[in-house]
Amino acid sequence: MRDVVEIGLGKTAQRGYHLDDIAIVPSRRTRDVDDVSTSWQLDAYQFRIPCVAHPSDATMSPTTAVALGKLGGLGVLNVEGLWCRYDDPTKMLQELSELDDEGISATRKLQEIYSEPIRPELIGERVRAMREGGVTVAVRVSPQHTLALAPVILDAGVDILVIQGTLVSAEHVSTTDEPLNLKEFIADLDLPVVAGGCTDYKTALHLMRTGAAGVIVGIGADDWSTTDTVLGIRVPMATAIADAAAARRDYLDETGGRYVHLIADGDLRTSGDIAKALGCGADAVMLGEPLTRGEDAPAGGAWWHSAASHPKLPRGSYGMAEAPLGNLERLLYGPSDDPDGSLNLFGGLRRAMAKCGYRDVKEFQKVGLVLDR
Numbered sequence: 001m002r003d004v005v006e007i008g009l010g011k012t013a014q015r016g017y018h019l020d021d022i023a024i025v026p027s028r029r030t031r032d033v034d035d036v037s038t039s040w041q042l043d044a045y046q047f048r049i050p051c052v053a054h055p056s057d058a059t060m061s062p063t064t065a066v067a068l069g070k071l072g073g074l075g076v077l078n079v080e081g082l083w084c085r086y087d088d089p090t091k092m093l094q095e096l097s098e099l100d101d102e103g104i105s106a107t108r109k110l111q112e113i114y115s116e117p118i119r120p121e122l123i124g125e126r127v128r129a130m131r132e133g134g135v136t137v138a139v140r141v142s143p144q145h146t147l148a149l150a151p152v153i154l155d156a157g158v159d160i161l162v163i164q165g166t167l168v169s170a171e172h173v174s175t176t177d178e179p180l181n182l183k184e185f186i187a188d189l190d191l192p193v194v195a196g197g198c199t200d201y202k203t204a205l206h207l208m209r210t211g212a213a214g215v216i217v218g219i220g221a222d223d224w225s226t227t228d229t230v231l232g233i234r235v236p237m238a239t240a241i242a243d244a245a246a247a248r249r250d251y252l253d254e255t256g257g258r259y260v261h262l263i264a265d266g267d268l269r270t271s272g273d274i275a276k277a278l279g280c281g282a283d284a285v286m287l288g289e290p291l292t293r294g295e296d297a298p299a300g301g302a303w304w305h306s307a308a309s310h311p312k313l314p315r316g317s318y319g320m321a322e323a324p325l326g327n328l329e330r331l332l333y334g335p336s337d338d339p340d341g342s343l344n345l346f347g348g349l350r351r352a353m354a355k356c357g358y359r360d361v362k363e364f365q366k367v368g369l370v371l372d373r
Helices: 062-070 090-097 104-113 120-132 143-156 182-187 201-208 227-231 237-255 271-279 289-293 328-333 345-355
Strands: 004-008 011-014 022-025 040-042 045-047 051-053 076-078 138-141 160-164 193-198 214-221 261-266 284-287 368-371
Touching (some): 022 271, 062 076, 120 143, 143 160, 143 182, 182 193, 193 201, 193 261, 201 214, 214 237, 214 284, 237 271, 271 284, 271 345, 328 345
Parallel strands (some): 051 284, 138 160, 160 193, 214 261, 261 284
Antiparallel strands (some): 022 368, 040 045
16 A cells, blocks of 8 residues: 555645656576567567657657667657648758747747648658558547547558547546547557556556557656646656556456556656666656657757647747767667766666566566665
8 A cells, every 4th residue: 555645634645756766676686688678569569679759749750750660669650740730840840959948939939830730631641651661650649639630540551549648538528529438439440549648547447448558657747848837737657657557457357368558658768767667567668858869850859748839738848959869779779878878778778677687578567676765
């Protein structure tokens, strides 16, 4: 039972932990790093590393989605992003990469650029470009636009559909618009759906019951996310992942063995963070800002969340471009000359698994953890 703290008369709060609050405990066994596998599988699709790209225009274009796919990860293109609003958004991305302010003026610029309407015909073009690259094709759509854009997305022929918002529930109540019933929607599809984010046991369990193949855990919280200051919502990632993993165990018992993959999104900066997220029970991680340090990042090193351009209530700030650390392959596999774990992200994961004696991601989820502070 998690600690419950009384914060005032008649009001209690559960204690939660960030990834920085925990550390991995090695076991009695170690293993050769070459004997460790970081592969994972989502439905019928196999991946070399447990890396899913956060669908931000700062990191994902059709080209970088293909590049990540060829390197063993899963690139996810945002069909509500610039690539589906402009014939060629490279000029806009260049403008955003050169902003020298991280305040209100940068937010206004994001809102201005993203005010261009989504063009459905561009969705098909972008999906075709990714498919021609020979990789698994995944796109992201928000819950609000799923019903309207789903016919176009499905006609384009994607492999995996990601329905992602700041927070996604299995039951959305609305008195004005037709709500998205995730369970009915997913039941009518013949492709895997990943849904989220969620931050607690109950929501994770309900999302699993919709038939989703994967559930995104977390709200993408990092130094540039402002969901906590705008909405007051923040659940530490170690706790959120562990709670979702508990929901999955109960769902496995409930269904007699249907496994739903957990994808951790938020509080992830280094290879050590990735290892701790998997140790808490995640099957894969969704990386955003760490991928901006690649030489081929579409926005030249700048970073912003999808919600940062919201026309009425932005929930993310703009991060100015930083110098690249290397190409995408070096970010993922090294070699590294950075002692802080920002390069060779999945080489670091492999070594952590080897030091603890585990041969694959599924086994590594059983690793011991300790509170570090």
